[in-house]
Amino acid sequence: ITAEVALYQGEKIETSEVETKTQIESCGDLIRIRSRFGRGEIEQDTVKLFPARGSTYRSLFEYYAVYVVAFLLHYREYLTIHASAVEIDGGTIAFVGPKGMGKSTTASFFYAQGHRLVSDDLIACRPSSTDALPHVDPGFHWMKLGEKSLDEVLGRNGDKLERTVPDSSKRIVPTHKRQ
Numbered sequence: 001i002t003a004e005v006a007l008y009q010g011e012k013i014e015t016s017e018v019e020t021k022t023q024i025e026s027c028g029d030l031i032r033i034r035s036r037f038g039r040g041e042i043e044q045d046t047v048k049l050f051p052a053r054g055s056t057y058r059s060l061f062e063y064y065a066v067y068v069v070a071f072l073l074h075y076r077e078y079l080t081i082h083a084s085a086v087e088i089d090g091g092t093i094a095f096v097g098p099k100g101m102g103k104s105t106t107a108s109f110f111y112a113q114g115h116r117l118v119s120d121d122l123i124a125c126r127p128s129s130t131d132a133l134p135h136v137d138p139g140f141h142w143m144k145l146g147e148k149s150l151d152e153v154l155g156r157n158g159d160k161l162e163r164t165v166p167d168s169s170k171r172i173v174p175t176h177k178r179q
Contacts, residue, residue, distance in 0.1 A: 005072060009057050010050040013038060024067070031071050033064055037165055040064045044075045055165075062172070063165045065140065066121045079125040084143075085118040085136055086110040092118050092136045105149040108173075112153055117175045120144060141176040 022035040031042040038051035038060045047068050051060040061068070070080040084107035085094040093110075095103040104120050111117050119139025126135050146169050150158045154173070161171035 004045065006046050007061075008046065008048045010039075010041075010048045013050050013052050016052040022067075033067050035063065037063055040068065042068055042071045044072075047072075059165055069124075069139075070122055073124045077127045078137075079127075081123050081125070082121065083123045084120045085123045085139075087116040087118050092123075094123055094136065104143050104145055105153060108143055108145055108149055108153045111143070111175065117141075117143060141174060143173045143175055144170045145173050146170050 016036040017034045017039060019036055022033060025032050025034075029043055033040040033042070036052065037055040038049065040050070040060065041048040049057055049060050049064070051057055070082075073080050081094065081096060082099075082103075083094045083096040084103040085092050086107050087093075088110065095106045097103055107117060107120060118136055120143040122139055124137045124139070126137060128135065144164050145154070145158075147158050150156045150161075150171060150173065156173070158171040161173060164170040164172055
């Protein structure tokens with residue numbers, strides 16, 4: 001079996017290349033993502049991660065996972081949208097908006113009511129004919145929620161949940177096993 005995408009651990013870098021917002025740049029077929037946690041480079045079938053001192057390869061991958069998957073799917077002609085989605089009565093409802101607008105929190109309200117989470121942070125629509133209804137493929141089996149949403153919506157404490165990245169208030173909430 002041949003892997004469709006290869007993931008490489010690049011060398012660790014001493015200091016981050018940016019101090020604030022995550023930056024994305026396109027250099028031909030190469031997409032470069034830079035953040036305070038390190039750098040990632042994405043091509044059609046290759047992903048390389050370069051964590052900054054203090055970050056791990058795993059935390060950098062988890063932080064970049066949505067970006068990595070979005071670009072890999074884009075290379076495969078999927079439509080990718082920064083959104084969260086839930087299944088209601090056999091259909092998919094998506095919540096779209098900029099970072100920090102409550103997409104995950106809104107999806108968590110529906111999840112708390114027993115609806116299935118389809119995807120958090122990224123939805124991917126398969127290419128289809130113009131006559132077919134759009135189809136959203138399922139995403140990762142987790143939500144990324146802040147402490148307030150965890151407590152007020154899901155009634156959970158985040159102390160035992162992994163942080164999305166070091167020093168973040170957001171936690172990774174597994175959704176494949178309901179509590």
